[in-house]
Amino acid sequence: MKPDMRILIVDDSLVARRLLVTYLNEMGIHNITEAGNGEEGLLCLDAAATDKTRPPFDLIVTDLRMPALSGVGFLSKLKDDPAYKAIPKLICSVESDKAVLLNAVLSGADSYILKPVTLPVLREKIERALARKKVSSS
Amino acid sequence: MSAKFTSHNLDEFVLITASTPDLDSVFANECVAEIQSRVQAGAKLIFLDLSCADRSQSCDFATFHSGVAALKQSQNFDLILVNVGQLKAEIEKSRLVDVAQIYQAKTPDEGRAATAELLKKEFNKIAATLDHYMIDAVQAGVQRWIGSLPDKIQPSAPEVDPLQDVVSSVTMQVDGGVFRLFLASSQPVMTAMVTKILKIQVKHGDPLIADGACELLNYLTAYFRQRLSEAQATVDASAPQLMPPAEVMALLDQSPKGHRVYTPLGHFDVWIEVAV
Numbered sequence: 001m002k003p004d005m006r007i008l009i010v011d012d013s014l015v016a017r018r019l020l021v022t023y024l025n026e027m028g029i030h031n032i033t034e035a036g037n038g039e040e041g042l043l044c045l046d047a048a049a050t051d052k053t054r055p056p057f058d059l060i061v062t063d064l065r066m067p068a069l070s071g072v073g074f075l076s077k078l079k080d081d082p083a084y085k086a087i088p089k090l091i092c093s094v095e096s097d098k099a100v101l102l103n104a105v106l107s108g109a110d111s112y113i114l115k116p117v118t119l120p121v122l123r124e125k126i127e128r129a130l131a132r133k134k135v136s137s138s
Numbered sequence: 139m140s141a142k143f144t145s146h147n148l149d150e151f152v153l154i155t156a157s158t159p160d161l162d163s164v165f166a167n168e169c170v171a172e173i174q175s176r177v178q179a180g181a182k183l184i185f186l187d188l189s190c191a192d193r194s195q196s197c198d199f200a201t202f203h204s205g206v207a208a209l210k211q212s213q214n215f216d217l218i219l220v221n222v223g224q225l226k227a228e229i230e231k232s233r234l235v236d237v238a239q240i241y242q243a244k245t246p247d248e249g250r251a252a253t254a255e256l257l258k259k260e261f262n263k264i265a266a267t268l269d270h271y272m273i274d275a276v277q278a279g280v281q282r283w284i285g286s287l288p289d290k291i292q293p294s295a296p297e298v299d300p301l302q303d304v305v306s307s308v309t310m311q312v313d314g315g316v317f318r319l320f321l322a323s324s325q326p327v328m329t330a331m332v333t334k335i336l337k338i339q340v341k342h343g344d345p346l347i348a349d350g351a352c353e354l355l356n357y358l359t360a361y362f363r364q365r366l367s368e369a370q371a372t373v374d375a376s377a378p379q380l381m382p383p384a385e386v387m388a389l390l391d392q393s394p395k396g397h398r399v400y401t402p403l404g405h406f407d408v409w410i411e412v413a414v
Contacts (some may be wrong), residue, residue, distance in 0.1 A: 002145065012352075012377055013349055013353040013356065014345055014346050014351050015335060015336065015346055015349050016353060018336055019335065019336060019348065022336065022337075031183075037273065065356065065360075065377045066357075066377050066407040067377045067379070070377075093360075094143075094279075094282070094356055094357045094360040094361075095360050095363075095364075096360065096364055097360075097363060097364050097367050114284070114355070116282065116283070116335065125227055131140045131349060
């Protein structure tokens with residue numbers, strides 16, 4: 001895992017975002033951008049795409065139930081966008097309903113973390129998502 | 139005479155208001171067709187308001203009844219006739235269909251009020267069922283949120299200081315009915331919970347405290363939704379929102395009843411309101 005990797009966290013909960021940022025920092029990752037819902041997430045991605053001074057996002061971690069644009073809505077938009085569909089996407093939600101998770105996966109999520117997130121689980125899920133990306137791109 | 143219908147569609151609960159004055163054979167058949175289309179769309183309980191057919195001179199109730207009886211042989215639904223007026227005797231002597239209940243009203247306004255009350259009673263029945271699931275969801279949600287089960291959960295009216303406490307709400311649609319789920323906590327209790335989760339000292343007034351009330355409700359809602367899905371209910375839930383003090387005051391004026399959840403870090407209140 002590269003310490004300079006760039007991660008976008010999309011979650012309407014400050015507590016959830018703070019917990020993720022803490023764990024990512026403990027993993028040596030500090031290049032983190034936070035968004036409060038799917039719409040803000042899209043704005044962050046678009047801003048990153050036009051900003052040539054910073055690297056693009058390597059990973060997206062998103063909640064499911066959010067105001068303005070839900071996690072599934074957000075993922076669906078990325079799935080249809082060639083610029084973003086290759087970025088690995090993790091769902092981080094308290095939802096454990098199979099139908100909801102299936103819907104999220106069909107919308108483009110690579111994997112799923114059940115809240116509250118723990119450091120070992122987060123590390124494992126990120127490593128797997130990045131490894132899958134490496135395999136698919138090679 | 140051609141019938142006109144207005145309907146208040148709540149998916150499984152449908153109120154059909156007939157607006158023609160005569161329950162003649164054409165109207166009777168159209169009523170049956172309307173009920174059939176609602177049942178095919180998933181309605182389980184239909185209220186048919188017949189206040190306009192009250193003064194019928196060309197009543198053909200037998201056609202209506204036989205149509206509904208035929209429909210009931212193939213479909214599972216309950217029919218409640220509202221404001222049947224002079225048709226009451228006709229309905230009572232007919233044994234062609236099961237008419238769940240008969241309601242009378244002297245004026246259309248009274249009829250509408252009675253119907254609204256009826257709908258609310260039906261939703262209150264569901265709210266009682268939801269309450270049962272909520273206790274289950276609170277157990278699971280609290281355990282996941284702070285890592286330990288609640289010490290106890292007791293029926294209680296919420297005790298909330300609208301200016302000091304944090305109150306969050308989620309709007310849920312359960313089988314077409316709209317409900318709101320509320321969580322109220324004092325700032326010190328929520329501060330203790332957030333401090334435990336983030337392992338940092340959270341100070342008074344930190345936005346993390348209000349956010350914690352929303353995130354805890356998010357946990358409870360997820361388990362609530364899961365329990366309801368397991369019971370074959372169709373559930374949709376909004377993202378949790380923080381409630382402003384003025385709205386909290388208005389809520390408390392309705393004397394809600396819910397549950398007090400005692401945890402090792404302090405207690406908070408949860409309750410459900412029927413929003414229809």
